[in-house]
Amino acid sequence: MHLSYYPAVLHVATHGYVAEFSDVPLRSSGETPCDASENAQSALQAYAERLRRSGLQLPAPSTSAFKLEGQSSPAKAYILVPLEMPFPAKETVRA
Helix, strand or coil: CEEEEEEEEEEEECCEEEEEECCCCCEEEECCHHHHHHHHHHHHHHHHHHHHHCCCCCECCCCCCCCCCCCCCCCEEEEEEEEEECCCCECCCCC
C-alpha cells in the first residue's frame, strides 16, 4: 500500500468544525476537531474509491498547500489527512 497525506484546513464553523481540502473538491465536518479530521479521512477514502471505479485517479497531494501568507487565526488549523492506496497518486503539474 502507498500512503499519501492530503493537506486540509480545519476551521471553526457555526456548528462545530469543517475540514476543507486544497487538492480535491471535498469538505467534511464534525462536532470536534477530531471528528472533523476523522470524517475528512473517510470522505477522502470514499472519493478516491469513486474515482477509481470511474477509471480516474486522485491527483497527488500538493506540497505547497501550507505556505502561510503572513496570516494566522486561532480559529484555523492546517492538517494532513492520511490516505492509503494500492498505488501512488497521479502526479500533476501545479502552478
